[in-house]
Amino acid sequence: MGKLAFVFAGQGAQAVGMGKELAENFPIADKTFDEASEALGFDIKDMIWNGDSETLMITENTQPTIVTMSVAALRVLQEKGIKPDVVAGLSLGEYTAHIASGSMEFADGVRLVKKRGKYMQEEVPVGKGAMAAIIALSAEDVIACCEEASKVGICSPANFNCPGQIVVSGEVAAVDKCCELAKEKGAKRALKLPVSAPFHCAMLIGAGEKLAKELENVEVKDMQIPVITNVTADYVSSKEDIKPLLIKQVSSSVKWEETIRRMIADGVDTFVEVGPGKALSGFIKKVSRDVKVFNVEDMASLEKTLEGLNA
Known part of the structure; x- marks a missing residue:
């Protein structure tokens, strides 16, 4: 059973x-x-x-x-x-x-x-933080993108939802950079989410x-x-x-x-x-x-x- x-x-x-x-x-x-x-x-x-x-x-x-x-x-x-x-x-x-x-x-x-x-x-004041969903990229690749984007500001994986869908969170410029890097690595999409704060990050x-x-x-x-x-x-x-x-x-x-x-x-x-x-x-x-x-x-x-x- x-x-x-x-x-x-x-x-x-x-x-x-x-x-x-x-x-x-x-x-x-x-x-x-x-x-x-x-x-x-x-x-x-x-x-x-x-x-x-x-x-x-x-x-x-x-x-x-x-x-x-x-x-x-x-x-x-x-x-x-x-x-x-x-x-x-x-x-x-x-x-x-x-x-x-x-x-x-x-x-x-x-x-x-x-x-x-x-x-x-x-x-976090409105407009300072952001979140984005990275679609069809491995967890390892998303983590690597976050590490690279962290040179610009705070950025880290926020939600490991399911295979091929990971949400990242952090400062706007760093999240934008992470989306850019993810697309270069072959992510199908990197979508900014309509949220009011950057949840689950430092x-x-x-x-x-x-x-x-x-x-x-x-x-x-x-x-x-x-x-x-x-x-x-x-x-x-x-x-x-x-x-x-x-x-x-x-x-x-x-x-x-x-x-x-x-x-x-x-x-x-x-x-x-x-x-x-x-x-x-x-x-x-x-x-x-x-x-x-x-x-x-x-x-x-x-x-x-x-x-x-x-x-």
Whole structure:
């Protein structure tokens, strides 16, 4: 019998109206949005369901709204009796993974990611940092391009998403240089991303330090479900490691492809992407064609997932 993994989306998956269908059909999902509103001190339902995409794109809004919607979908699956053997999340999604594992309370997590978004946004003035996706180039070549571009300014790999898709992050001139070098090395594309800050690079160390102070007020408990962290692509060994890893994660590369490979090596043959969007499902399929991949973001995807898991 193979193992089941839940994986949770990161920033960029947000969409106006996300989670509304689940909330209309499941009281537990609706209650999740109310709990988040109470924890944050504003009406998160109104922001997500009646707001606009520009408001949702502001990092300190994006992060708590995605975590809330993901937890709403998670609770529906839990209510259906579905429990994963292991969990992980891409960047922001790692907080949802900890909530799923029982190591962090939902109210604490949602407040924390709002602050995390604020600190990440404030750390680098708009226009100073950039990110770019390098398509169809090996990890070794992308790392080499970053090293060369670092002569111009900060530039490093931010996300190892899947084979042939690596995101780089840093100062604008250095990221531009990296894109130029990547194309020379044969990258199919080097696309600048529409982001408001250069995530997962050394420019965000200060944001991690501010986050550390917030984490002092949060109680973490033992994980009931194993969590694999972005920083090492390995299991978080104890609750004492949770906070240091979350602090480090802000300015470290996200080793997502390695995380998926680790899960597969440990017997995971079925993945469920819980929360908005299907980006992670796409990454997983590029890592392996031999695993089953489902997602849960609305009624249709929920029904398809439940059918697939019970087959």
